[in-house]
Amino acid sequence: MADLIRLTAAELAARVAAGDVSAVEVAEAHLARIDAVDEKVHAFLHVDREGALAQARAVDEKRANGEPLGPLAGVPLALKDIFTTEGVPTTVGSKILEGWIPPYDATVTKRLKAAGVVILGKTNMDEFAMGSSTENSAFGPTGNPWDLTRIPGGSGGGSAASLASFQAPLAIGTDTGGSIRQPAAVTGTVGVKPTYGGVSRYGMVAFSSSLDQGGPCARTVLDAALLHEVIAGHDPLDSTSIDASVPPVVEAARTGSVAGLRVGVVREFRGEGFQQGVLNRFDESVELLRGLGATIVELSCPSFDKALAAYYLIAPSECSSNLARFDAMRYGLRVGDDGTRSAEEVTSLTRESGFGPEVKRRIMLGTYALSSGYYDAYYGSAQKVRTLVARDFDRAFAQVDVVVSPTTPTTAFPIGERVDDPMAMYLADLCTIPVNLAGNAAMSLPCGLADEDGLPVGLQIIAPALADDRLYRVGAAVEAEFQARWGHPILEEAPAL
Ligand code: GLN
Numbered sequence: 001m002a003d004l005i006r007l008t009a010a011e012l013a014a015r016v017a018a019g020d021v022s023a024v025e026v027a028e029a030h031l032a033r034i035d036a037v038d039e040k041v042h043a044f045l046h047v048d049r050e051g052a053l054a055q056a057r058a059v060d061e062k063r064a065n066g067e068p069l070g071p072l073a074g075v076p077l078a079l080k081d082i083f084t085t086e087g088v089p090t091t092v093g094s095k096i097l098e099g100w101i102p103p104y105d106a107t108v109t110k111r112l113k114a115a116g117v118v119i120l121g122k123t124n125m126d127e128f129a130m131g132s133s134t135e136n137s138a139f140g141p142t143g144n145p146w147d148l149t150r151i152p153g154g155s156g157g158g159s160a161a162s163l164a165s166f167q168a169p170l171a172i173g174t175d176t177g178g179s180i181r182q183p184a185a186v187t188g189t190v191g192v193k194p195t196y197g198g199v200s201r202y203g204m205v206a207f208s209s210s211l212d213q214g215g216p217c218a219r220t221v222l223d224a225a226l227l228h229e230v231i232a233g234h235d236p237l238d239s240t241s242i243d244a245s246v247p248p249v250v251e252a253a254r255t256g257s258v259a260g261l262r263v264g265v266v267r268e269f270r271g272e273g274f275q276q277g278v279l280n281r282f283d284e285s286v287e288l289l290r291g292l293g294a295t296i297v298e299l300s301c302p303s304f305d306k307a308l309a310a311y312y313l314i315a316p317s318e319c320s321s322n323l324a325r326f327d328a329m330r331y332g333l334r335v336g337d338d339g340t341r342s343a344e345e346v347t348s349l350t351r352e353s354g355f356g357p358e359v360k361r362r363i364m365l366g367t368y369a370l371s372s373g374y375y376d377a378y379y380g381s382a383q384k385v386r387t388l389v390a391r392d393f394d395r396a397f398a399q400v401d402v403v404v405s406p407t408t409p410t411t412a413f414p415i416g417e418r419v420d421d422p423m424a425m426y427l428a429d430l431c432t433i434p435v436n437l438a439g440n441a442a443m444s445l446p447c448g449l450a451d452e453d454g455l456p457v458g459l460q461i462i463a464p465a466l467a468d469d470r471l472y473r474v475g476a477a478v479e480a481e482f483q484a485r486w487g488h489p490i491l492e493e494a495p496a497l
Contacts, residue, residue, distance in 0.1 A: 004029040005166040009075045009223040012169060016059065016074035023056035023063075023074030027118050030076045034120065034167050037497045042142045043152075043162040045081050046089050047121035052076065059116045071226055071250075073116030078162035078171040081122035082129055083109050083214070084203040092205045093125040093137040093155075096354030100332040106203020107235045108172060108214050115230045120168055123158030127356045128323065129179055129207045131155050132428035135419045136358045143415070144187060146455055146494050150412040153183030153428075159217050160187040165497055170227050171217040176208050177311055178408075178432030180215050181444035185407035185458025188446045188490045190224045190475070191217045193432075195465045196439035197242035199228075200235035208318035209240075211311075211436040219491060221445060221475040225253035228468070244466065252469035256476025259293035263474075264400035268304040269431050275410040277450025281457040282406045285447045288481055289404070289474075297400050301392035306385045307434040308426060313369050313382035314437075320366030323359070326351065361422070390438040397464045402474055405431045407444040407458030431460055440464050443471040445479055446490040456490060 004012070004026055015021045031049055038044055059074040084090050084102035086109075091097045105113070112119060126136035134142045134157030144152040145165040152161040156173035160183030163171050173180035175193035184191030192215045199214040206212060216227035232246040265286060270279060290296055328334045328350035329343070336349035355363070369378035396403055408428055418424040435442045440462060447459035459478065463470040483489060 005033045007169065008220050009072060009169040009218060009226060012075050013072050016063070017069050019063065023059035023118060024053060026074055027052050027056040027076055027120070030120055030168060037165055038167060040143060040148060040497060041145060041161050041165045041167070042140060043078065043123055043158045043165065043167055044121045045091060045124050045139055045158070048088050048119060051088060052118050052120050055113065055118045059118070062116070070115040070230070072170070072230055074118060075170060076118045076120045076168050077112060078121065078123045078159055078168040079109065079119050080125055080156050080159050080171070080173050082125060082174055082205045083172065085109050085119070085122065088122065090122065090205070091139070092129070093127040093139065094354065094356070094359070095138045095333060096326050096350070097332040104203065107200035107237060108231050109203065111231050117170070117230065123156070123162055123171065125158055126155035127359050128205070128319070129155040129174055129176055130319070130358050130362055132178065132182055132425050133415070133418065134158060135415060136356055138356055141415055144412045145497060146187065146412065150414055150455070151186070153186040153412070155179040156183045156217070160184055160189050160191065163187065163189045163217060163219050164491060164494065169219060170223060172214060172231070173217045174204060174212055174214045175436065176211045176315060177436050178429035180217060181407050181432050181442060181458065181460060182428055184217060184444040186412040186456060188456030188494065189217060189219055190221055190443065190445045191215065192224050192228060192443045192471060193435060193441060194228065194232060194468050195242065195441040197240050198246070198441070198468060199232050200238040200241050202235055202237040206322040208315040209322065210318060211315060213436070219489065221256070221472055221479045222253045225249040225472045247466060247469040249469050249472045252472035253476045256473055256480055258289055258474050258477045261294045261402065261474065262297055262400040263289050263294045264297050264299045264396050264403040266304065266396070266403055266405060267298060267300045268302065269405035273409050273427060273430070274406065275450060275452065277452045278406050278408070278410060278457050280451060281448040282459065285459045285478065286404065288478065292477055292481060299396050299399065299403070301396060301434070303385060303388035303392045304434050307389050307437055308430060310382040310385035310389070311433045311437060312426060313378050314386065316362040316366035317369050317379050318366070320363045320370065323363055326354065358422070386437045389434050393434070393438045393440060393464070402470050403462040405460045405462070407431060407460040411450045411453055411455035411457060435462055441468040441471055443475050445475050447478070447482060449493065
């Protein structure tokens, strides 16, 4: 039983389909693991024991009746607490939504349930997905399973930590500037930000709508692909959802290869602020790709240097508009409604006590950037930089099939180290943010441990929009080669909890 939690999603699904184990047994093994370790890790904000067991029973019944099962039927999953779940709390890591029970499922939630995926619960995150460490959660931080005194990345630290501590074989994250890839990098797991519009945003609480993208998190490239296929595809309920067929991600993950591929290395993705051990693992990854038959091309993307600044105008601007809906009238928290105060006063008291400092900082920044007289200077200029970043990628992809970089400049930093230094925190996303600005697809996968601290390092692979399958083709080849060298999956190096 104990080793059920160590199996991949693909293996678990095969065992359930073959009748070697029931979906209920699989769910129970993972719930027991949560009971055993989550007090230390704090990956979950809410565990839905009843719901999970009911979903698992439904899979077992289907199988008993000889009905066809989907490729992930009976596999447990940890869902970031930013997706609405009918009848199950959804907080976005914020006090302002505490106690709110959504009356509907997000499209992602709906698709997971339809596929027979068993949702174990909702994972911890930075409030409204703003952060890189999960320390901005109103409900306390999550520990990195490699070292509980360090951050698991953010904003999706709960999802990544649940995978790395074997509480779930699959998880869902969202990535506005790096919140799937950076947690994957610092926990030794795999995370994919699909092409913008590839996965529906319906029922995903909005932070910055033109950047937000849900995506799969897993411990292997194939598992991420299987999950990607379940959640992706056109949704008429999301006006920015792409009306095109899902790229063949599973097939790509099963046929990993890089022979003949042109791989770009961007000069701007290194230098000051990069930890030497991260650069060492990255340089080895480039050599590994060369050894597997790829052609390495050095590129320059000069606008990337301004991407972080543009992001921190665009994302707060959109957030200031999106978060206006939390007015104490519609959802969750309401403070000061004692019959003596006006609606405006109640709204302002509620927002004052319901939002944390980082969310307030961004609302103020965004409101300022969008205000009349400043709009052109700030928001307008940021949009121009965004176009330049997209053009740099266009030029790059005219020469290469994929671009690679370190996912993050450093490994997991200690909890508390950057929490009072927003600029230092923002720098964690230096290499991931350009991808969101341009709307293309990217993956982070483990490429080894840093020399200085023995902590995981992530390799980022970036593909053009709608070519998500390339991430999986390259990722699977790299993963196979690394695992052959290490002799085991990287998480086996992590200390026992
Ligand atoms: N760390 C970035 C931010 O705080 C990205 C967050 C995300 O991708 N949701 O905005």
